[in-house]
Amino acid sequence: MRTFAYKPRATQPTTSAKSTTPGLAPVGQARDRNPILNLQRTLGNQAVQRLLEENRGKGKDDSTALQAQPAAGAIGRSATAAGATSTRNVSGDVSQDEVVTTNGTPAPAPGATPASPPPPAAPSTADGQCYVNSGPTYTPSGAIPVTTSGGRKRATFSMAATFGTALVTVPPRRPRCCEVRQYIKWDSAFHTWRGGPPHSGFPSSATANTWYEDRDTSDKRYGHRSGPHSDPAPGFDEYLTGGTQDQANGDTYRGSDAPGGPASMVGQFQFQLKVIDTCNGDAVKASSGIITINWGSPPPAPAPGVTPPSPAPPATP
Amino acid sequence: MKGHKSMHHVSLTLQIEVRSGRPLPAGSIVLDNTGSAPIRVWRTGNQWGDTVLSFEVSRGDDTVRIVRQPQVYTRNVPSSLAVPPGTRHEWPFDLGDGQWQADAPLEQVVVPGAQLVAVYNVPPSPEAKDQGVWTGEIRSKPVLLDKSP
Numbered sequence: 001m002r003t004f005a006y007k008p009r010a011t012q013p014t015t016s017a018k019s020t021t022p023g024l025a026p027v028g029q030a031r032d033r034n035p036i037l038n039l040q041r042t043l044g045n046q047a048v049q050r051l052l053e054e055n056r057g058k059g060k061d062d063s064t065a066l067q068a069q070p071a072a073g074a075i076g077r078s079a080t081a082a083g084a085t086s087t088r089n090v091s092g093d094v095s096q097d098e099v100v101t102t103n104g105t106p107a108p109a110p111g112a113t114p115a116s117p118p119p120p121a122a123p124s125t126a127d128g129q130c131y132v133n134s135g136p137t138y139t140p141s142g143a144i145p146v147t148t149s150g151g152r153k154r155a156t157f158s159m160a161a162t163f164g165t166a167l168v169t170v171p172p173r174r175p176r177c178c179e180v181r182q183y184i185k186w187d188s189a190f191h192t193w194r195g196g197p198p199h200s201g202f203p204s205s206a207t208a209n210t211w212y213e214d215r216d217t218s219d220k221r222y223g224h225r226s227g228p229h230s231d232p233a234p235g236f237d238e239y240l241t242g243g244t245q246d247q248a249n250g251d252t253y254r255g256s257d258a259p260g261g262p263a264s265m266v267g268q269f270q271f272q273l274k275v276i277d278t279c280n281g282d283a284v285k286a287s288s289g290i291i292t293i294n295w296g297s298p299p300p301a302p303a304p305g306v307t308p309p310s311p312a313p314p315a316t317p
Numbered sequence: 318m319k320g321h322k323s324m325h326h327v328s329l330t331l332q333i334e335v336r337s338g339r340p341l342p343a344g345s346i347v348l349d350n351t352g353s354a355p356i357r358v359w360r361t362g363n364q365w366g367d368t369v370l371s372f373e374v375s376r377g378d379d380t381v382r383i384v385r386q387p388q389v390y391t392r393n394v395p396s397s398l399a400v401p402p403g404t405r406h407e408w409p410f411d412l413g414d415g416q417w418q419a420d421a422p423l424e425q426v427v428v429p430g431a432q433l434v435a436v437y438n439v440p441p442s443p444e445a446k447d448q449g450v451w452t453g454e455i456r457s458k459p460v461l462l463d464k465s466p
Contacts, residue, residue, distance in 0.1 A: 151387060152387045184391050198389045199362075199391065201362070201391075201392075214391050214392045215391070216362040216363060216396070217362035218362050218396070220362075220392065220394070221392065231396050233394050233444075233448070234448070235447070236394040236395060236444075237394050257391075257394070258364070258393040259389075259391050259393055260387075260390055260393065261388065261389035261390065262389075
């Protein structure tokens with residue numbers, strides 16, 4: 001689906017009187033920041049108008065949608081509003097006790113809206129922004145089936161997300177600004193069975209019923225495009241463009257996980273994906289539904305000390 | 318064989334370096350790439366890398382296999398690294414850390430006078446093919462476990 005938001009007033013050349021208004025950027029800044037203005041100056045108003053008309057009425061979510069943006073003086077307000085509404089929660093089931101960890105910022109509660117319009121913010125200085133076209137999603141969703149084989153339990157699922165590109169938005173939508181993160185929470189039954197966190201990649205102080213960014217024993221994590229936590233693997237943790245691995249700029253994320261352990265493992269894991277905007281302070285842009293893996297129930301505790309009935313008194317003759 | 322002939326050859330050796338023998342051996346398994354081409358090996362911490370190493374303990378005619386216990390994984394991703402030619406890769410191990418198992422208690426199997434052999438076995442898999450990980454099996458020379466008290 002494409003969309004087109006044409007705001008003709010905003011795209012008109014700023015007058016010198018307006019440019020002196022407090023809060024509005026000088027015309028020179030507007031030239032730098034608003035590509036529509038640049039197009040108008042380069043191609044002329046009629047050419048730009050034709051271009052905009054061609055896009056009118058098309059869908060909203062097309063990653064290449066041409067979007068007119070307010071001129072420089074209105075950028076701050078527009079960016080704030082966009083930020084408030086573009087943080088999507090696909091499932092709406094973000095729990096309230098999340099996240100706690102490095103690089104993890106909890107998503108806002110679903111449906112949370114500000115009581116009043118957000119105040120104007122400073123114009124964005126980011127050189128890009130993350131825009132989520134789809135996802136992140138898990139397949140399957142909900143409760144993940146567990147298989148037991150060779151003395152091991154395992155549950156397999158895949159992840160996906162796509163990101164938009166639009167160079168004429170302010171800031172431009174750049175897939176490289178989008179990164180996926182996976183979070184995990186284990187329950188008390190698992191923690192008790194394990195005697196601590198799942199493995200040595202987590203700090204020994206990690207506790208049950210708390211969200212942590214998922215990792216392996218080498219502290220490699222899902223979705224990191226670069227850096228010490230990055231560990232791309234084809235089909236398991238990678239970014240692509242047009243089906244070709246493109247770790248730095250890929251507009252498609254594809255992942256797979258197969259958590260598991262010994263057949264004796266009990267308790268529950270929960271996972272959730274988030275897409276963060278690394279160009280804008282790791283702001284959470286979208287979240288998946290939570291998936292659950294039930295590894296099994298702990299064996300029943302021995303019955304509390306039941307004292308055998310006292311022997312019957314000897315029968316009296 | 319017709320077609321392109323590689324100018325490189327793969328040559329690997331495996332050895333055990335025991336640093337501590339009490340109560341159970343600990344040290345490193347060392348893979349030396351003595352060939353002229355880099356090879357890729359699985360990292361540990363996932364189901365692909367944690368199952369490639371095992372030991373065999375022999376005493377007399379009896380041989381017991383020691384394998385790593387099933388691990389708990391949360392991010393279970395096949396991850397590999399390159400071992401350039403002329404370099405080595407080490408996997409630390411400690412048979413006393415509770416992560417290894419055999420058909421009998423290790424204290425009864427790994428005893429002075431027994432011989433310890435490391436086995437590096439990487440089965441073919443789609444993931445190994447995707448990442449160009451070396452597949453096959455090599456074994457170390459036996460190490461005689463210390464008889465001294």
